[in-house]
Amino acid sequence: MGGEIINKIINQECIEGLKQLEENSVDLCVTSPPYNVGIEYDDWMDNMPVDEYLQFAKDWLTEVYRVLKPDGRIAVNIPYEVNMKKLGGHNRMLIQSEYHQIMKEIGYGFAGIVDLDEKAPQKVKFSAWGSWLSASAPYMHNPKECMLLGFKDQWKKLEKGESWYDGSEESKKEFMEYVSGMWGYFAETRGMTDANFSLDIPDKAIKFMTYKDDLVLDPFMGSGTTAVSCINLDRRYIGFEISEKYFDIANKRVDKVWSKKLTTEKAGEFWK
Numbered sequence: 001m002g003g004e005i006i007n008k009i010i011n012q013e014c015i016e017g018l019k020q021l022e023e024n025s026v027d028l029c030v031t032s033p034p035y036n037v038g039i040e041y042d043d044w045m046d047n048m049p050v051d052e053y054l055q056f057a058k059d060w061l062t063e064v065y066r067v068l069k070p071d072g073r074i075a076v077n078i079p080y081e082v083n084m085k086k087l088g089g090h091n092r093m094l095i096q097s098e099y100h101q102i103m104k105e106i107g108y109g110f111a112g113i114v115d116l117d118e119k120a121p122q123k124v125k126f127s128a129w130g131s132w133l134s135a136s137a138p139y140m141h142n143p144k145e146c147m148l149l150g151f152k153d154q155w156k157k158l159e160k161g162e163s164w165y166d167g168s169e170e171s172k173k174e175f176m177e178y179v180s181g182m183w184g185y186f187a188e189t190r191g192m193t194d195a196n197f198s199l200d201i202p203d204k205a206i207k208f209m210t211y212k213d214d215l216v217l218d219p220f221m222g223s224g225t226t227a228v229s230c231i232n233l234d235r236r237y238i239g240f241e242i243s244e245k246y247f248d249i250a251n252k253r254v255d256k257v258w259s260k261k262l263t264t265e266k267a268g269e270f271w272k
Contacts, residue, residue: 006215009227009239009254011247014219017240018063026067026238027214030205030226032077032197033057035095050093058102060219065106067217070153074108075205077116077197079145096146103150111155114147115182116201147183147205161211164233178208197225206233224250231257 010017036053048056064074082095100110165171177183185200202225206216212234218226221239223246230237231254241247 005238006236007227007230007238009221009224009241009247009250011242011244012240013242014240015060015063018060018067018219021067021217021238023066024069024072025215026064026072026217027069028073028075028206028210029064029068029217029219030075030077030202031218031220032201032222033060033220035079035082054098054102057099058106061099061102061108062106064217064219065108065152068152071156071158072152073111073155073209074103074148074150075209076148076150077145077201078148079143096148099148103148108150108152109155111149111151112181114149116145116147117182117184118143118145119184119186147201149209157211161214163211164207174207178204197222199225199229202226202229203233206230206235210235221250222246224253227254228257231261 005020036048036050061074068074076099078096078099080094080096081092083092096113100113104110165175183201183204185198185204187198202216202218206229210216213236215236215238216226216230218237218239221227221241224239227237227239227250229235239250241250
C-alpha cells in the first residue's frame with residue numbers, strides 16, 4: 001500500500017475511498033458509523049430510509065472485509081437499538097442485530113459483543129417518555145451502545161508482534177477488563193461536535209486487538225479520535241471523512257498530537 005496514504009485522513013466518501021485500498025492490507029477496522037438518527041451533518045444525510053441505510057451498511061462493510069488481512073479484525077461501535085419509525089421501519093430496531101446479520105452474510109466471523117458502559121452519562125435530550133406517569137403508552141429510551149467484534153478468515157493472529165501488555169499487574173487488570181465483555185468509557189465533552197467518539201473506545205479496541213505498527217482503518221473518522229489513539233499507541237492509521245468541516249477539525253487535532261509526540265520523543269533522546 002502506498003506510503004502516501006498511511007497516517008493520513010482523506011476527505012472522501014468512505015466507500016469510494018475504500019475501493020482505492022489494497023486487498024488484505026489492514027489489521028483492524030475500528031469505527032463508529034452514522035446511526036441514522038437524524039443528526040444534522042453538513043455533508044451527510046443521517047435520515048435515510050431504513051432499507052437504504054442497511055444497504056449502505058452492507059456496502060461499506062463489504063469493502064472493509066475486502067481490505068482486511070486474513071487475520072484482520074473489525075470493531076464496530078453502534079447502539080443496541082434506534083427509533084426508525086419515521087424512516088419507514090418498525091418503532092424500535094435492534095440495530096446491533098441488523099449489523100450482525102449483515103456481517104454474517106458478508107462472511108465475517110463473530111468474535112463477541114462488548115457492552116459499552118458510560119461512566120459519566122450525558123444528559124438525555126428527552127423530557128418525557130410516552131404517556132407520563134401512565135401505563136397507557138410509555139416510551140422506553142435505552143441509550144446503551146455496544147461494540148461488535150469480528151474477523152475475516154480467522155481470529156488468531158498469524159504472526160506475533162509487540163503487544164501493549166507488559167506483564168505488570170496494571171496491564172493484567174486492563175486485559176481482564178477487555179475480555180470481560182464490558183468496557184467502561186468517559187464521553188468526550190471538551191470541544192464537543194456531532195462527530196464525537198470517546199478516545200477510551202478506540203484505545204481499548206486497539207490495545208486489545210493489534211500489535212505495535214499494525215495498520216488501523218476508520219472509514220468514519222469524524223473528529224479524528226481513532227487517529228489520535230493510533231498515534232498515542234504507536235499504530236499506523238488510514239481514515240476517511242466525507243465532511244470538510246470534520247476533516248479540518250480532525251487534521252488540526254491530529255497535527256497537535258503528532259507535534260506533542262515528536263517533541264516528547266526528542267526530549268527523551270536528549271536526556272538519554
